[in-house]
Amino acid sequence: MNTQEILLREKLSEHYASVFEKDLIDEIVDIGYCDKLKSGELLIDIDDEMTHIPLILRGAVKIIRQEKEGEELVLYYLEKGDTCAISFVNCINRKKSIFKGIVEKDVEAIFVPVGRIDDWLTKYRSWRYFIIDSYHERLLEMVESIDSHAFMSLDDRLQKYLATQVKITKDKNLVITHREIANDINSSRIVVSRLLKRLEIAGKIEIRRNKIIVKKI
DNA sequence: ACATTAAGTGATT
């Protein structure tokens, strides 16, 4: 076994050791490779063919649905231990992606080529459960996204957004503009600015240029 | 010093 494989095995066991059985980990180490992506990079675009499945080790990916240029809807975020099971089905039936994935926080992931993953489904119980579980999680997150758009006030949505940003970046100092927030929660920059101002007066956040310090949400 | 981009404000729908 070469050093690269040992390294990969180490990284894999950080978040997936308890999930996958030993033989499966051996196979992943065998054909997978590790890669890093910088924040802002495009992981997958609509109509792209899937060639690999990412097993996220650290960082976060924002998955969005996009209408014609501009109009977009944030569906959910992928974090460590996650994979996009939606992409998994695309791999099996060779359909093109219906989502867009942008790196929200620098990502390190193991990429598994699509070739073997079909067989693994019948071969490994842990893989089967992992995929089904992942699918279920994504569905719940999507429902939650729909719910918040349908039933929550913009103010609540904004606070929820700030909370998830803190969770994803693991940092209470968010480096983000009002414009970007407005985009993500489907509102206008002006309205977001005003709501943020109110949150600041309420003592929940602190506003700097290009930066928001979350104190208590 | 100047241009560019982010954020704040009042009025209007």
Add this chain to the structure above:
DNA sequence: AATCACTTAATGT
């Protein structure tokens, strides 16, 4: 809650 039409403030060249 969105949009317009501005102003003010911060930052890069």
